Amino acid sequence: MIPEITVYSPATIANLVCGFDVLGLALAEPADKMTIRLLSERTVIVRHTDDFGLPEEAARNCAGAALLAMVEELPANIGFEVVCEKRIKPGSGIGSSAASAAGAVVGANMLLDGKFSNNDLVRFAMSGEEVASGSRHADNIAPCIFGGITLIRSNHPVDIVAIDSPPLYVTVVHPQIEVKTSDARAILKKQIFLKDAVTQWGNVAGLVAGLMKGDYGLIGRSLEDVIVEPVRSILIPGFAELKSRCKAAGALGGGIAGAGPSVFMLSTSAAIAQSVAEAIDSVYGPMGIPYHTYITTISPQGVRVVDDGLC
Amino acid sequence: MIPEITVYSPATIANLVCGFDVLGLALAEPADKMTIRLLSERTVIVRHTDDFGLPEEAARNCAGAALLAMVEELPANIGFEVVCEKRIKPGSGIGSSAASAAGAVVGANMLLDGKFSNNDLVRFAMSGEEVASGSRHADNIAPCIFGGITLIRSNHPVDIVAIDSPPLYVTVVHPQIEVKTSDARAILKKQIFLKDAVTQWGNVAGLVAGLMKGDYGLIGRSLEDVIVEPVRSILIPGFAELKSRCKAAGALGGGIAGAGPSVFMLSTSAAIAQSVAEAIDSVYGPMGIPYHTYITTISPQGVRVVDDGLC
Numbered sequence: 001m002i003p004e005i006t007v008y009s010p011a012t013i014a015n016l017v018c019g020f021d022v023l024g025l026a027l028a029e030p031a032d033k034m035t036i037r038l039l040s041e042r043t044v045i046v047r048h049t050d051d052f053g054l055p056e057e058a059a060r061n062c063a064g065a066a067l068l069a070m071v072e073e074l075p076a077n078i079g080f081e082v083v084c085e086k087r088i089k090p091g092s093g094i095g096s097s098a099a100s101a102a103g104a105v106v107g108a109n110m111l112l113d114g115k116f117s118n119n120d121l122v123r124f125a126m127s128g129e130e131v132a133s134g135s136r137h138a139d140n141i142a143p144c145i146f147g148g149i150t151l152i153r154s155n156h157p158v159d160i161v162a163i164d165s166p167p168l169y170v171t172v173v174h175p176q177i178e179v180k181t182s183d184a185r186a187i188l189k190k191q192i193f194l195k196d197a198v199t200q201w202g203n204v205a206g207l208v209a210g211l212m213k214g215d216y217g218l219i220g221r222s223l224e225d226v227i228v229e230p231v232r233s234i235l236i237p238g239f240a241e242l243k244s245r246c247k248a249a250g251a252l253g254g255g256i257a258g259a260g261p262s263v264f265m266l267s268t269s270a271a272i273a274q275s276v277a278e279a280i281d282s283v284y285g286p287m288g289i290p291y292h293t294y295i296t297t298i299s300p301q302g303v304r305v306v307d308d309g310l311c
Numbered sequence: 312m313i314p315e316i317t318v319y320s321p322a323t324i325a326n327l328v329c330g331f332d333v334l335g336l337a338l339a340e341p342a343d344k345m346t347i348r349l350l351s352e353r354t355v356i357v358r359h360t361d362d363f364g365l366p367e368e369a370a371r372n373c374a375g376a377a378l379l380a381m382v383e384e385l386p387a388n389i390g391f392e393v394v395c396e397k398r399i400k401p402g403s404g405i406g407s408s409a410a411s412a413a414g415a416v417v418g419a420n421m422l423l424d425g426k427f428s429n430n431d432l433v434r435f436a437m438s439g440e441e442v443a444s445g446s447r448h449a450d451n452i453a454p455c456i457f458g459g460i461t462l463i464r465s466n467h468p469v470d471i472v473a474i475d476s477p478p479l480y481v482t483v484v485h486p487q488i489e490v491k492t493s494d495a496r497a498i499l500k501k502q503i504f505l506k507d508a509v510t511q512w513g514n515v516a517g518l519v520a521g522l523m524k525g526d527y528g529l530i531g532r533s534l535e536d537v538i539v540e541p542v543r544s545i546l547i548p549g550f551a552e553l554k555s556r557c558k559a560a561g562a563l564g565g566g567i568a569g570a571g572p573s574v575f576m577l578s579t580s581a582a583i584a585q586s587v588a589e590a591i592d593s594v595y596g597p598m599g600i601p602y603h604t605y606i607t608t609i610s611p612q613g614v615r616v617v618d619d620g621l622c
Contacts, residue, residue, distance in 0.1 A: 022513040153517035153533060161520050161529060191502045194538070201512040202333040205519045206464035209472050212523045221470060227505070
């Protein structure tokens with residue numbers, strides 16, 4: 001019998017408003033379901049059972065590219081097949097490519113009895129992200145692998161820090177429009193004002209301190225982005241109105257999930273998260289934009305096993 | 312008898328390498344000694360018993376300007392006299408002006424039975440900083456008033472966050488050269504690269520997380536500044552060599568104290584802090600620059616009472 005494992009790989013939210021390219025969190029749902037099988041030759045085979053039309057050629061697929069990076073550091077008689085049932089819509093901004101890349105290498109590593117460290121897995125999965133966005137960023141991958149809220153202090157070398165947090169509910173809305181991560185990166189200014197950067201790192205520090213102290217007020221005050229949001233929010237219909245109504249409904253704050261177009265809001269209770277979802281309806285309903293809303297929580301776990309085929 | 316109070320107002324270190332304009336810490340020593348007396352008319356009188364030659368005209372003196380800002384929000388029959396015995400050399404980079412401004416208003420507020428909040432006191436003291444440097448920054452004032460390590464999440468409105476830390480020893484060297492805060496500000500670039508800002512806020516977040524977790528390794532890795540230090544360090548003789556030898560001697564890391572010229576290093580023990588002081592000697596001794604070295608700790612308290620003349 002071929003050793004195999006099935007995992008759930010969670011959606012993630014990168015940036016967390018002020019923490020562009022360094023902060024991220026794992027969502028309890030949605031999650032991709034992936035089965036990884038150990039093969040006895042250096043090859044990577046990718047199949048999709050979903051209908052998102054993603055390329056199955058390994059080097060052009062996020063899961064495939066991540067596994068190819070991994071097999072390069074393994075003996076020549078080891079390869080993998082991965083069967084992906086994607087439930088996180090590609091291009092939604094909640095880490096669809098990271099879930100593919102991270103789920104594949106975490107599952108594969110389980111089949112290798114944990115040969116690689118989590119930091120190695122982040123490095124492999126970044127090769128998957130590169131296929132999707134052209135950049136080796138880890139801000140979705142880190143929370144997808146580690147769970148919870150993560151800080152990427154450094155990409156080279158990989159230095160990931162778990163950030164504790166008090167209970168938080170997450171309302172996510174995915175307006176069904178396309179925003180390519182590469183486009184969302186291209187519109188950012190390469191240079192910024194030092195005074196804006198100071199405001200931003202004050203907020204980043206405030207958010208980390210607020211999360212670790214469990215200080216909801218401080219978390220809310222720190223969820224401000226003076227650098228990326230003013231540029232990217234123009235790509236998201238009704239963003240200012242959406243944010244304003246969600247905060248009026250009781251959200252601590254929130255903003256663009258990763259590169260968008262999804263928008264997320266953090267709340268202190270399920271009831272408030274529900275009111276926030278209704279505030280979203282009040283903006284997007286009349287606008288006639290198709291959209292989908294989730295209410296979920298932060299997942300303390302990253303990629304997790306569904307069914308262990310080894311036993 | 313005229314109500315009076317005598318306080319110690321501590322030296323402080325702003326920026327803490329990566330946290331330009333937002334982070335600061337209070338030192339156990341040196342500290343200015345200040346006596347504040349309550350007067351029965353709206354006037355502010357400043358006297359110095361030290362020989363630093365600072366202006367005694369209230370509006371041109373840090374303590375005086377801070378008290379003038381305070382009396383504007385008090386009834387017309389309240390004023391203050393302040394007698395300053397400065398022990399923190401002006402222009403050293405360890406918050407001499409902030410100590411004057413903060414000590415004066417904290418002492419005055421004690422004479423008013425704590426009428427004003429700490430955030431009000433920060434606001435008044437910023438008027439004192441303005442006299443010294445032309446800018447209303449609070450990164451020395453906040454730790455001087457609150458003690459410990461502080462984050463200024465926002466200046467307008469004032470939002471100060473106490474950051475817990477594990478025990479840390481601080482070695483400070485003050486090369487006896489003049490670096491004006493206004494000059495040290497003027498040489499900074501107004502625009503910076505977004506990619507450098509991302510590196511910086513990753514480190515700021517890492518430093519806050521490291522301090523709050525008591526993770527010395529993370530604190531050390533986060534003490535990197537890719538924005539301000541590369542520009543300002545050219546004003547400090549032998550900076551690169553100094554930093555390199557201090558780290559080799561066991562310091563977690565460190566950098567320019569505020570706008571300089573003092574340089575500080577953090578260590579996990581008094582013995583290492585002493586070795587770091589010897590590493591400083593090995594660089595500055597042969598260079599023939601007059602310098603003064605302190606070994607101290609972080610003070611959990613800010614401005615503190617010496618002798619309460621009220622009773």
